[in-house]
């Protein structure tokens with residue numbers, strides 16, 4: 001249970017239209033990720049699903065019934081906020097119990113669910129502490145615990161990991177994925193980090209200025225970006241986008257080639273340039289290449305250790321079967 | 335952060351201010367203490383020598399002492415209750431986005447800038463006068479006999495006047511506290527199924543706890559010393575003689591400086607007890 005459907009949903013703040021008419025369906029049990037640059041309306045969209053923000057027009061359906069005017073508490077959704085929004089004067093136990101207390105769940109059942117959630121989230125030792133006495137990662141877990149015990153039909157996450165350090169973020173990412181595999185509940189997850197989106201999602205929704213640019217599985221977006229924006233947004237490092245004469249040669253206004261789809265050699269190749277910065281990561285080497293006559297810089301990702309240095313002339317061979325072509329409107333040409 | 339040298343220079347430069355403040359405080363304090371152990375009647379023989387703790391004993395055993403303590407507590411307690419309850423409500427109201435918010439906020443703060451003597455006189459003559467007061471007209475309009483506020487409901491009248499003066503202070507402090515509440519907490523509570531009243535009691539009120547403590551303690555210190563409002567309205571009659579007013583009467587009306595000083599020392603001790611609690615509460619507030 002937990003299918004969410006948006007029909008022609010719009011949102012304006014005063015005269016400013018933040019979300020133009022938008023349709024989207026998230027299937028039961030799906031892990032959907034909203035991704036897009038800052039200010040594109042991800043949080044607004046999530047808050048509209050949660051009921052914290054009124055729709056300007058359109059409707060929201062949850063499990064096939066219209067929920068447009070249903071108050072947030074009655075929608076059966078649980079939300080995890082970026083700031084965690086824990087209640088600072090209550091212990092962890094009370095925080096987790098709060099939604100159940102409001103719903104009038106009996107004490108024995110409350111204890112059982114708190115125990116289960118605390119075990120799943122490694123919080124058993126902290127149940128009697130206040131949120132102020134916890135680390136960021138632990139607070140995040142409490143916020144998730146508070147959402148789990150409600151047994152919602154869908155979880156909504158608004159950039160839950162953005163306040164955590166990189167190592168912790170990777171750990172929590174895995175935990176949330178495992179939680180999804182275990183609970184099989186619908187999850188909607190907002191992030192501006194496309195790595196999070198790629199690793200966690202069943203379905204990615206790429207947004208720009210309130211418009212859905214593309215919806216699809218991570219690999220669909222990677223292999224077949226629908227337009228230039230998605231091509232540039234998904235993938236790390238970013239896809240090289242080249243326009244001009246080189247693009248015309250392939251019958252397109254813009255062509256794109258991912259850094260990992262360019263081979264480098266010292267002697268011969270289709271393109272050539274001068275190495276600017278070389279980033280040696282051990283597993284990979286990233287080259288930022290100038291003076292190719294194609295674009296400002298071309299980024300190349302070579303597997304393993306490749307020994308070119310600043311100032312070296314380098315030859316590039318793009319794998320032409322991995323070339324993406326886009327027309328004058330920025331749309332993909334098949 | 336400071337070297338030995340700069341620290342001693344700092345002490346030297348602070349010295350004049352510290353000495354001035356100490357003198358300002360210590361001289362009256364020591365004189366009060368000194369007089370409290372003397373029989374000192376300015377118009378009836380002047381300084382009649384040391385008499386030990388006689389003044390202290392006389393002050394607390396006089397028939398006026400306990401009623402004055404009760405009156406003091408009634409005024410302090412009444413004003414605190416009214417200002418905290420209405421302060422919270424007003425703060426909630428002023429925190430709502432509404433038309434003319436800026437002007438309304440200034441209007442709410444305004445009473446705080448009116449001098450106590452003036453506001454008490456305005457209340458006495460404009461509102462509470464049994465013949466010409468607005469309340470009298472209101473009562474007459476509904477066909478009731480006007481109340482003689484300052485004699486029939488004297489304590490309540492003074493509580494009302496003083497509350498009116500202190501409500502802005504409470505509102506202001508509580509409003510800033512409400513504004514510092516993270517709106518995501520309220521939204522989380524809303525999603526967790528808490529209706530507005532429960533959001534108030536589980537989220538907003540605990541958040542205001544510290545601010546309410548600070549309001550209560552600061553007001554207590556000032557309310558213990560309420561004087562002008564009593565002086566210009568009832569003059570201490572009709573059960574409105576507070577501890578402060580009693581001390582004033584002992585010194586100036588009975589011309590017994592020794593006895594009044596002993597009362598003053600009691601008042602100092604009382605105020606200090608409150609001050610200790612205040613320091614603790616405010617200190618905790620700063621730590622958290």
Ligand SMILES: Nc1ncnc2c1ncn2[C@@H]1O[C@H](COP(=O)(O)OP(=O)(O)OP(=O)(O)O)[C@@H](O)[C@H]1O
Pocket residue numbers: 013018036037038039040041042043044045192
């Ligand atoms: N209450 C509001 N009043 C007016 N404009 C708003 C309001 N809330 C959001 N906006 C605007 O709506 C747009 C979308 O905001 P939103 O918070 O959804 O962005 P976002 O995609 O979540 O960005 P981020 O990744 O930075 O969190 C922004 O341009 C923002 O300025």
Ligand SMILES: [Mg+2]
Pocket residue numbers: 042043044159
């Ligand atoms: Mg956001």
